Amino acid sequence: MRDLIFKERQVGLFESLANVWRGLRGPVVVPLLQFAVYVCSAMSVMLFVERVYMAIVIICVKALKRKRYTKYKLKLDTVKKELEDSGTHPKVLVQIPMFNEKEVYRLSIGAACGLSWPFDKIIIQVLDDSTDLVIRELVESECQRWASKGVNIKYENRSNRNGYKAGAMREGLRKCYVKDCEYVAIFDADFQPEADFLWRTIPFLLSNHDLALVQARWKFVNANECLLTRLQEMSLDYHFGVEQEVGSSTYSFFGFNGTAGVWRLEALKDAGGWKERTTVEDMDLAVRASLKGWKFVFVGDLWVKNELPSTFKAYRYQQHRWSCGPANLFRKMFKEILQCERVSLLKKFHVLYAFFFVRKIVAHFVTFFFYCIIIPTCVLVPEVHLPKYIAIYIPSTISILNAICTPKSFHLLIFWILFENVLSMHRSKATIIGLLEANRVNEWVVTEKLGNTGKIKASSKWLKRPQFRLIERIHMLEIILGCYLLFCAIYDVLYGSDHFYVYLFLQAGAAFILGFGYVGTFMPS
Secondary structure, three states, X not given: OHHHHHHHHHHHHHHHHHHHHHHHHHHHHHHHHHHHHHHHHHHHHHHHHHXXXXXXXXXXXXXXXXXXXXXXXXXHHHHHHHHHXXXXXXXXXXXXXXXXXXXXXXXXXXXXHOOOOOHHHEEEEEEEOOOOHHHHHHHHHHHHXXXXXXXXXXXEXXXXXXXXXXXXXXXXXXXXXXXOOOEXXXXXXXXXXXXXXXXXXXXXXXXXXXEEEEEEEEEEOOOOOOHHHHHHHHHHHHHHHHHHHHHHHHOOOOOOOOOOEEEEHHHHHHXXXXXXXXXXHHHHHHHHHHHOOOEEEEEEEEEEXXXXXXXXXXXXXXXXXXXXXXXXXXXXXXXXXXXXXXXXXXXXXXXXXXXXXXXXXXXXXXXXXXXXXXXXXXXXXXXXXXXXHHHHHHHHHHHHHHHOOOHHHHXXXXXXXXXXXXXHHHHHHHHHHHHHOOOOOOOOOOOOOOOOOOOOOOOHHHHHOOXXXXXXXXXXXXHHHXXXXXXXXXXXXXXXOOOOHHHHHHHHHHXXXXXXXXXXXXXXX
16 A cells, blocks of 8 residues: 555656646747757857868968978077087076976986086976975985086975965076076976977077077877877877967967976066966966067977876866866956057957967867757757757867877777767866866866886786775766766657767767776776
8 A cells, every 4th residue: 555655656746747847848948958059059160160270270381381480490500500619508497397206207307407408508407396205305316316417407395385386486486596597498297308409499599589488299108008198199189280380370379388398588577477376377477478479489390208197087187277277367367468459459369269268168168068968958858959060060070170180099089079078077167167266276286197108018917907996986977977968868769860869879988988987097096
């Protein structure tokens, strides 16, 4: 009897919910969802136009051989000979900021100490904010070892981490021995420049006094380690091969990547120096310098080796910082950029609309809300009109344009699309946090490095079969997303007619793979 009453109550509850759904569906859900489709369609078109524009520019730049750095027509061998004959080498500071970098500190310090430049004209400055006393002693010992070989290397540490990386570099520039330096080269702890790096960058600054920054490209030493690093390589190859090259060749402006670059100290100070108001202090400095009229150049054929995060946890923290920071900077500098009188209207439009709004905000929102929320929901509400060219053809074109930059990984295009869609959830959340200046807006978690330059094979056994607690690799947001996508896919199979279930099943599978931590290497706590 009780079971019968319970079942009747269940049926009554379901009927009540169904009635509520039917009552809201027509007058509320359908109009709101249709409006969301129109908004996302507009954002998709904006992103599509931006991608096609950059594709056209990069084709013209390569076909006409008009890359920005080639316009300077520098003969590096001639410049080197003139400097050596005259003995007028400028003094260069090399900064290496680091924080508990046990696995990679020797690589970066060794590479910096191996840079080819007169020993009395270069200072290596290791800015160690490590809180682990053992690691701090190891780094200091490594600096002393190089100092004993005659290298002018300075070890600096602070009693606090105020300002994080920006604060450390600002403090480093205040040291008395830096006052005679004209340029500063910056390398993160996992970066390993070749010996001729300064000879391939400093000459640009010497012969062009309106040039503030020379940015090199990143080369990933562990790109083939796992699927996670392969997919990261595809995204970053597009960033460097297209976004940075287009910005350099058209507006002499792009975002400083925070490392593998050389700044003119005069320009750095003119822009106001390092500020820690956001988690993208490098982009902040670049925008402020650009508003002062300084120009940048990207040297795409100069590569600096570095490491990609190979654990999903480290990658998520990195993407939070890279998504939250630009959105927060956009909020803080919108008015300043708009009112700046030293740059043209066209450059203002490029910085505000293309650089910030489309690439740093719209790209994340449309990827998550449209492809992971709106399109699946349209399966449940077929009354909503969803244009196929918006849902299929435009994103396909955007994805192909991106993947072309990494030909060796083109066969991973489908995996890259599914992976990026799931990751866009965290990027969108971080972007909203940045725009609203909510909690975690200034969260700074240093990206974990494993020192994957040659020992990954030796350690592959314990990386593949670690001892761990299941909770360490569970990510609930991805699992919830996967459940929703799976529900929409099953509904489409049963009641739909547009075959969206093919995409939805694949996307749900990707969400579950990330949700249960089966991507990248896994490092137990």
